[in-house]
Amino acid sequence: MLRRTVLAASLIALAAPAARADRTIGEVQECVRRNLPERSARQEILLESTDAAGAAQRLEAELLWRRTEGDRSQVRIVVEAPPDLRGSAFLLLERDGGVDLFSYLPELRTVRRLSGRAISGSLFGTDFSYEDIQRIQGTVASMGAVELSAGEVDGRAVDVLAAAIPPESGSAYTRVVTYVDRETCVPLRTDLEARPGEPSKEVRARFDEVKQVGAHWVPHQVTIEDKDAGRSTKLTVRKIDLDVDLPQSEFSQAALTKGR
Secondary structure, three states: OOOOOOOOOOOOOEEOOOOOOOOOHHHHHHHHHHHOOOOEEEEEEEEEEEOOOOOEEEEEEEEEEEEEOOOEEEEEEEEEEOHHHOOOEEEEEEEOOEEEEEEEEOOOOEEEEEOHHHHHOEOOOOOOEHHHHHHHHHOOOOOOOOEEEEEEEOOEEEEEEEEEOOHHHOOOOOEEEEEEEOOOOOEEEEEEEEEOOEEEEEEEEOHHHEEEEOOEEEEOEEEEEEOOOOEEEEEEEEEEEEOOOOOHHHHOHHHHOOOO
């Protein structure tokens, strides 16, 4: 999974991979690593979902990310609005050999461990599933990519990495393909494929919303499109602070129950 990651590191419009890449998979992964925060990130985000009929939903949330010893990622997301979802939370803890996922709904007053089919469930009613968060966080830096080529996205040169997902993992997807901007090292697009070559979901970042924060380039607007359902969710970063002090206690099951 991503060693230093911000949920908003995802993607934009495709021109198919063309030539053979002149960089190795390791070099592309290191390019992404260098661009990401050293220790942590705190973001205030807005999630806006629209279904095929045009009905809209808005969520305001806080996203915390922390890198642990051993280069593992931890992510906690807490909903702040609307009032009926306030306090709902999600926790991702990367560990050797896998990842642990947990959710919390205030009305149930219990932390639930997510596994099996539950990981394909919707994150707070958006088009991001729990697994999508896991896959996007895991893209590029240590995703076990086995294919590398050169391509173009929205007129920008990119390196294209693809990784197969083992059937025994229980994933809804068979392959993840990521398009990494050569200049900024930002992933501009991620395809989540249920069948090879057929993205079930596309995660895109508008390049004109990729902004420099200190020494790092950060996407400030990311859209995930669920092609099967005809829905999409736009994630907008309203505020971001990098390498802030985030103790381990912020990434525990107990922390899920306390809100922001």
